[in-house]
Amino acid sequence: MIPTEPCPIVPVFVQIVQKSVQIRLKMYIHVMLDLLSDILTNLSMRGTLYFRTSFTKPWGVAVPSYENVARFHFAHRGSCLVKVDGLEEPLTLAQGDLVIIPHGASHDLYCGHEPERTAMPLDVVLEKSGFDGSGVLVHGGDEPQSETQLICGHFSFEPNSRHILMERLPPYIHLTNYGEDAGRWMEATLRVIGEEAGGRKMGGDLIALKMSEAILAQAIRSFIESSDAQEWALGAFSDKKLSRAMEAFHKAPAERWTVDLLAGAAGMSRTGFAVQFQKLMMMSPMEYVTSWRMEIAKKKLLQDKASLTDAAESAGYASDSAFTRAFKKETGQTPAEFRRENSLARS
Structure with missing residues (x-):
């Protein structure tokens, strides 16, 4: 005899399987975050937000190299090109994108011209703009409709600290449409950072800084979860x-x-x-x-x-x-x- 109503056991079984998969996924993410937390903590990571920008075309900034530093740039509004030293082609940092430069290599940020001809050293840009470390770094030409707002910072590590994970990361990690792909909580975090960094509210920079530390861990996790991790001999983490x-x-x-x-x-x-x-x-x-x-x-x-x-x-x-x-x-x-x-x- 064929039953006329669906078997009640089937949806219950499906729910159990789905819940089991969710639990396993959460356990795996927890393991990965624990690993990352331990590694980054023992490397004595310290974050610094060094500016939020309002750049208008044409503009270009040459960021110098630093040892024991991982730099990041998040395109809060607008876009630009990023040319990392030693690489032939620049990458396009579109609105919502995040780039991590894990080894502190020198790089150019620019829009509207070739960086080798007109990009200005970062210290010159800071001096000419009168930027004192607070508020927004304003720089560039006379095309206000082309404004690019970047949130830029770096993470420093103890000079004597090292770990396979950090040493083997590629010259840059480019995460496109980062806020959406990382999930609602990350999208909200990036939005808060954009509003707080360089703002006038009390504690805004500190809030943005602490949130940015979570972003570095999330960015590294996103990379080691990708198929690229095995190419850089980091496949065990995923x-x-x-x-x-x-x-x-x-x-x-x-x-x-x-x-x-x-x-x-x-x-x-x-x-x-x-x-x-x-x-x-x-x-x-x-x-x-x-x-x-x-x-x-x-x-x-x-x-x-x-x-x-x-x-x-x-x-x-x-x-x-x-x-x-x-x-x-x-x-x-x-x-x-x-x-x-x-x-x-x-x-």
């Missing part, structure tokens, strides 16, 4: 199983990690895990472990009252001698040489 193992390690880096334990955290066999990790990251799992442990040790060594043993234990080494050998192999310096050199630099 692999659900491998990223679980990486998160487990980052939560307890001083534990006695082995390939077997990492594979267990990933829910994979030892061989399958090692082969897949090497394929997607172009390095072995234990090379990744050692690299991050040395970054943790560096931070500990730069603390005033931390001993060599403290640094060794923070990196998961039971003896000072084993730690010293690993540290020198990874950095080219002994812990004592690293501490002495950086103490002099800071003083």
